Amino acid sequence: MKKKPFVTKEQLDKIVSEYPTPFHIYDEKGIRKTARDLNRAFSWNPGFREYFAVKATPNPTILKILKEEGCGTDCSSLTELMMAERCGFRGQDIMFSSNETPAEEFRLAARLGAIINLDDITHIDYLKETAGIPERICCRFNPGGVFSISNSIMDHPGDAKYGMTRPQLTEAFRTLKELGAKEFGLHAFLASNTVTNEYYPKLAEILFRTAVELREETGVHIEFVNLSGGIGIPYTPDREPNDIFAIGEGVRNVYEEILVPAGMGDVKLYTELGRYMLGPNGHLVVKAIHEKHTYKEYIGVDACAANLMRPAMYGAYHHITVMGKEDQPCTETYDVVGSLCENNDKFAVDRKLPKIDRGDLLVIHDTGAHGFSMGYNYNGKLKSAELLLREDGSVEMIRRAETPDDYFATLEGFF
Numbered sequence: 477m478k479k480k481p482f483v484t485k486e487q488l489d490k491i492v493s494e495y496p497t498p499f500h501i502y503d504e505k506g507i508r509k510t511a512r513d514l515n516r517a518f519s520w521n522p523g524f525r526e527y528f529a530v531k532a533t534p535n536p537t538i539l540k541i542l543k544e545e546g547c548g549t550d551c552s553s554l555t556e557l558m559m560a561e562r563c564g565f566r567g568q569d570i571m572f573s574s575n576e577t578p579a580e581e582f583r584l585a586a587r588l589g590a591i592i593n594l595d596d597i598t599h600i601d602y603l604k605e606t607a608g609i610p611e612r613i614c615c616r617f618n619p620g621g622v623f624s625i626s627n628s629i630m631d632h633p634g635d636a637k638y639g640m641t642r643p644q645l646t647e648a649f650r651t652l653k654e655l656g657a658k659e660f661g662l663h664a665f666l667a668s669n670t671v672t673n674e675y676y677p678k679l680a681e682i683l684f685r686t687a688v689e690l691r692e693e694t695g696v697h698i699e700f701v702n703l704s705g706g707i708g709i710p711y712t713p714d715r716e717p718n719d720i721f722a723i724g725e726g727v728r729n730v731y732e733e734i735l736v737p738a739g740m741g742d743v744k745l746y747t748e749l750g751r752y753m754l755g756p757n758g759h760l761v762v763k764a765i766h767e768k769h770t771y772k773e774y775i776g777v778d779a780c781a782a783n784l785m786r787p788a789m790y791g792a793y794h795h796i797t798v799m800g801k802e803d804q805p806c807t808e809t810y811d812v813v814g815s816l817c818e819n820n821d822k823f824a825v826d827r828k829l830p831k832i833d834r835g836d837l838l839v840i841h842d843t844g845a846h847g848f849s850m851g852y853n854y855n856g857k858l859k860s861a862e863l864l865l866r867e868d869g870s871v872e873m874i875r876r877a878e879t880p881d882d883y884f885a886t887l888e889g890f891f
């Protein structure tokens with residue numbers, strides 16, 4: 477599928493005259509459409525709710541748009557909880573799916589009335605001592621071993637630090653019930669960035685069967701199953717995007733096959749998607765400022781891995797469009813690089829692109845999730861602004877760029 481930016485060259489030229497590059501820009505229309513389609517795909521399940529994974533794009537304006545579309549938030553740290561609270565999320569609007577959780581974070585989650593998702597059986601005592609056991613509680617499952625779909629290995633849950641073993645789940649539910657919990661949830665996250673319509677149905681099958689067993693073993697009421705994140709996006713143009721309606725129907729089939737006959741047709745489904753919701757709805761916009769001809773051909777841009785870490789961290793592919801040259805032949809082979817003193821600071825390696833001139837604007841695609849938010853300050857590099865393309869075509873700055881004062885702010889008394 478040809479990847480097309482959600483902004484035109486004319487729009488971008490105008491935007492950069494007001495907001496200098498680099499910046500992340502998000503597409504309000506696309507975000508709302510993604511949320512509406514997801515809600516529609518799961519509308520057969522009364523109680524369905526998406527809890528947006530805040531870590532993907534922790535920006536209050538984005539969270540408020542998703543709130544208007546009916547989403548809650550999935551938080552995993554103190555500041556994510558604080559941001560959710562500030563944006564008006566309360567009580568069951570917040571899922572707290574953390575791990576290795578500090579006491580103060582459990583205390584804040586409890587004070588907000590968030591749904592606490594326990595990563596480990598030992599956290600029961602820890603939670604009891606720090607914040608008390610709430611009436612509604614969720615436990616995270618890790619089935620171990622290898623997770624495969626149609627003979628292809630998706631991931632290795634057995635090597636993942638998250639979740640409880642199957643016997644621990646039974647023990648945890650029994651203990652929590654004795655301690656006064658009344659409504660139970662079951663959660664698992666077994667593979668990340670899956671580009672197949674089969675992931676959620678397969679995961680749902682595992683969780684539904686486990687939910688039925690747990691109810692039989694412990695007699696608790698299972699209120700919800702949380703399918704968590706993991707629905708991916710096609711970063712490369714050769715892949716087809718997931719079909720959320722096929723995914724919704726696939727989950728419905730296993731729901732009707734497993735839960736309904738067990739008398740559990742009241743189980744609500746929750747998701748905690750991040751990448752799927754925001755990934756394609758964000759671009760990193762950069763400017764070509766240098767070209768270098770040595771053993772390879774380099775294009776130097778005004779952003780670096782501090783603005784988008786995925787290529788450096790995972791070797792991830794992010795598609796690049798040279799604005800205004802969409803229809804020109806890809807005659808050149810470039811490394812598109814940032815300015816860090818790290819040779820992995822490359823947005824693209826050996827990428828076929830049209831000839832790039834200094835001053836050209838480049839759109840780096842699919843940066844709306846785990847893009848800005850993974851940013852860091854290595855080399856003293858500053859984080860960029862975040863902009864929002866409103867549905868009416870106007871542009872709003874929803875986070876200003878960092879300044880040197882921000883960078884030095886923690887060195888009290890020196891600057």
Ligand SMILES: *Cc1c(COP(=O)(O)O)cnc(C)c1O
Pocket residue numbers: 529531532550573665668669704705706707748749750751752845
């Ligand atoms: C990261 C994360 C998510 C979101 O994952 P995506 O791949 O962005 O969908 C959801 N739940 C938990 C617990 C996570 O850690």
